[in-house]
Amino acid sequence: MANDLKMENEQRSGIKRVPFSILNYWRMYKARGARLPFYYFFQAHAFDLIHKTDTHKWLPKEYIAHPFENFDNCGMYMASWDCEIKTIFHRTKDLVKNFSEYTFIDMGCGKGKVTILWALECLKIGLKQKIYGIDILPELIEIAKANHAKVLGNDGNFFCEDATKIVPHDYGDKFILYLYNPFDDFVIDKMLDRFSSDDTLIIYNNPVHASFIIKKGWTPIFEKNGFHPNLHTIIFARKS
Numbered sequence: 001m002a003n004d005l006k007m008e009n010e011q012r013s014g015i016k017r018v019p020f021s022i023l024n025y026w027r028m029y030k031a032r033g034a035r036l037p038f039y040y041f042f043q044a045h046a047f048d049l050i051h052k053t054d055t056h057k058w059l060p061k062e063y064i065a066h067p068f069e070n071f072d073n074c075g076m077y078m079a080s081w082d083c084e085i086k087t088i089f090h091r092t093k094d095l096v097k098n099f100s101e102y103t104f105i106d107m108g109c110g111k112g113k114v115t116i117l118w119a120l121e122c123l124k125i126g127l128k129q130k131i132y133g134i135d136i137l138p139e140l141i142e143i144a145k146a147n148h149a150k151v152l153g154n155d156g157n158f159f160c161e162d163a164t165k166i167v168p169h170d171y172g173d174k175f176i177l178y179l180y181n182p183f184d185d186f187v188i189d190k191m192l193d194r195f196s197s198d199d200t201l202i203i204y205n206n207p208v209h210a211s212f213i214i215k216k217g218w219t220p221i222f223e224k225n226g227f228h229p230n231l232h233t234i235i236f237a238r239k240s
């Protein structure tokens, strides 16, 4: 009976609950040694324990009940690591003149952790910036709003949108786009065609399709690396 109810809820919501246990830590250890579970705990799991949020549990694609357009071109949900978001926030602020005039958009924001941490970093230094998260999955947008409310006391600016259909001027005119390997070059291509302004910066964490972005006419202006792809980020600006 309880199981029937759970299945019904999952079917209605479109995403199934993903199990997470100590076994996941064991698998991380087996795959990459002690450093990965250590990082995962402090850079992903701890955020949820501290804030009572729901961000760290990933969502493999087979747990999504209703595929969407370009489903084959997108990756699964998982959250960026705290240390990477904070490091890149400060690096971007130093690189960009008039940082607060830029609109920050997490393209494929999932459960909203990047926008929350970005907003917290802005608050710490008394800076105001327009901060948005967009995602194609409505269920994740609802979770992102609830997470934002828990940490910052309001729902934040999250919208259910397909990155290939975004109208940039609805959001601002200078942009910092954050991508944590959300989709492949097919979707990146369609999305970037919409951002024609030279005042656009791309932060690309776990930059699997970096060479495609370079082919599209963007130049890396900063790169950092680490033992895991989640610690690899490139910031791109448009070639002028």
Ligand SMILES: C[S@@+](CC[C@H](N)C(=O)[O-])C[C@H]1O[C@@H](n2cnc3c(N)ncnc32)[C@H](O)[C@@H]1O
Residues within 6 Å of the ligand: 070, 073, 074, 075, 076, 077, 078, 079, 080, 106, 107, 108, 109, 110, 111, 112, 113, 114, 134, 135, 136, 137, 140, 161, 162, 163, 164, 179, 180, 181, 182, 183, 187
């Ligand atoms: C790897 S997660 C990144 C989550 C978040 N940005 C972070 O760093 O914590 C990628 C997200 O991109 C979303 N996504 C995939 N294709 C998309 C599309 N065409 N438009 C908008 N979001 C998309 C997925 O639903 C998923 O939540």
